Amino acid sequence: MAILMRAATLVLLTGFAQPALSSAASQPELRWAGDPEGGAPFVEADPTNPDRLTGFDVEIAELIARGLDRKANFININFTSIDQSIERGDAEIGLSGIEDTPARRAGFATTVPYYQFREVLSVRDGDAARFRTLADLRGRRIGTLGGTIAYDILLRAEREFGIRAVSYDDDVHPYSDLVVGRLDAVLLDHVLAERRHRTVSGFTIQPQSVAVSQYIGVLAARNSDLRNKVNDILRGAMRDGSLEKIFRKWGVWNDDQRALQARVLAGEPVPPVSGAEGMDFSKAISGWEAARHYFPSLIRASLVTVALSCAAMGLAVLLGITIASGRVYGNSLMQALLTGYVEIMRGTPILLQLFVLYYGIAEAIRLPAFAAALLGLALNYAAYESEIYRSALEAVSIGQLEAARILGLSERQVLTLVRGPQAFRLALAPMTNDFVALLKDSSLVSVLTVLELTKQTQIFATNIGSWVIPGLLCAALYLAMSLPLAALARKLERRWKAATE
């Protein structure tokens, strides 16, 4: 141990002693992965200079790079994909408030824990007295960041306490949804909760912690040599107080850290997760076991996908027919308005439309997530459907319409007896195509916390640290939905063809 410590000091000294520039330039850069969307105090684009990163993870990465006599090079990776990127080799080490979980310890070379955090409940000020623990929140909606320990705790709490877990892609919207009443509580790291508490008012952070875990650096299992060097550097930084200095600078130093550092330096084992109201997080589960565990939730998520797609398509078809009729038969003002609608819906990303519908207008109309998702998809697809119907209506020859009019048919009869039926046959194939596309586009609504198939798969993949089994299962489920659809459409096409022959 003494030798090791001396070695660590030596590494550190060398790192600091040499004015990095000359030697660091000759060494390969240390590629480290983080997600600036996670924001301060972890990794954040400097508000005054967006090209520069700040945050305690940034400073720790620089500290490690200096210790290795290398230059830190930041790789921007989505938070939920950091594990996979490390496995792929996009970056050597992930540092972005990454949590210490049994799965990571089993599948990766993880560093010693460098910061201890508490999972805390946040509730609206008015509920502070009655919602103190998960058990108090039976039947209530609790939000958190997907793919985190907090989410895993909420999933277990769904079974044990009957709460409803709601997964978010970021840590900003859970708190705004809590304040407006879409959620009754948020479970997240105290670091995140306290940061949000400084800018959002109306909620209280409960003092009692639900669980305790740590942030770690994550490296590929094959990189255990590098991990050992990183551990030496981290221990050195704990010993000489440089780590404390970094955390104090970012306002997150507390007594828990002193205790954690003492345990790490003494070589005592630190469990990945502790507390969690009696829940057992001690062991990592195998991929197949996890698949069995997750399969029912994937099926449930598939049902959400099917229900959402069918309802959205039905609404899109009705709206599309209305828009197309207005564009073909309406006066010039109506035509201009509807053309504007179609161009705006087709010309802007559906993701943006979903955000505006759910968060943008939340102050005025607070749509439930599923309703916002349904409406967003329907409004967007209505624009595409209307174009199909419009071109199909216009494809029916003018001569037939004139023949119908001269036989005495009213405009309405011309549409319902002559023009509509022919246009519908022309529109059927492109409509089927759109329905299959909608089925897959419905995955976008996960940004509104709707837990559909793709999102559930992503959570599954994040939790077991691999995309292979979840990816295959997810693909199989999508195909099980889209193939019968395509077959049904072919059958309908054949039937209409046969009926007229």
Next chain:
Amino acid sequence: MRDVELRRGARLVLTGVSLEVRRGELVALMGPSGVGKTSILRAIAGLEGFQSGTVEVEDLQLNAGERPSATVRLGRKVGMVFQFHHLFEHLPVLKNVWLAPVHVYGIPQREAERRARDLLTILGVEHRAAALPRELSGGEAQRVAIARALAVDPPLLLLDEPTASLDGARRTELSDLLQSLVRNGRTLIVATHDEEFARSCAHRVLHVDQGQVFEEKQQD
């Protein structure tokens, strides 16, 4: 039809056409293609607006600038057989014929179907009753189009190049059919470039040239 002027964009198609057709008369409009025969028929049918003049069919009057709402009013007075037939592509022949009687005139479907079948028999295409328009020959489609126009029993029937897709024998048959329609009290205006056909059936042959109509000798 009085002093009808019809412009399409900058082009003057009809330059003050006046034309009177008596009840029970069969009039042929003669002339090579592109002289305005079809435009005259379309103006009378209310399918095309005109810039000045009036069209009167029995007690209905159609003024310059009125269209296309006029079509429905005229619908019960005027029938038209188009050069390119314009049958309803998605419906079998029989339904092409009974669609308007049922939906416009409220005739029970069974009755309308029976009459449609009779009309197809008269025109010699009853064996094609179940076919779709795209499966018909040009001559068959022509005759189905005539049956469809006759099914609503209009007092005035307009035919645009009815002989275009017919051979010699069929042309004679058509001539006989048109004459029998006139004998039953209908009024017919036929636009054609087929002089022999025109002379074989028409009471009067009018020449159309450069958007104007010229009277020819009287025929019996």
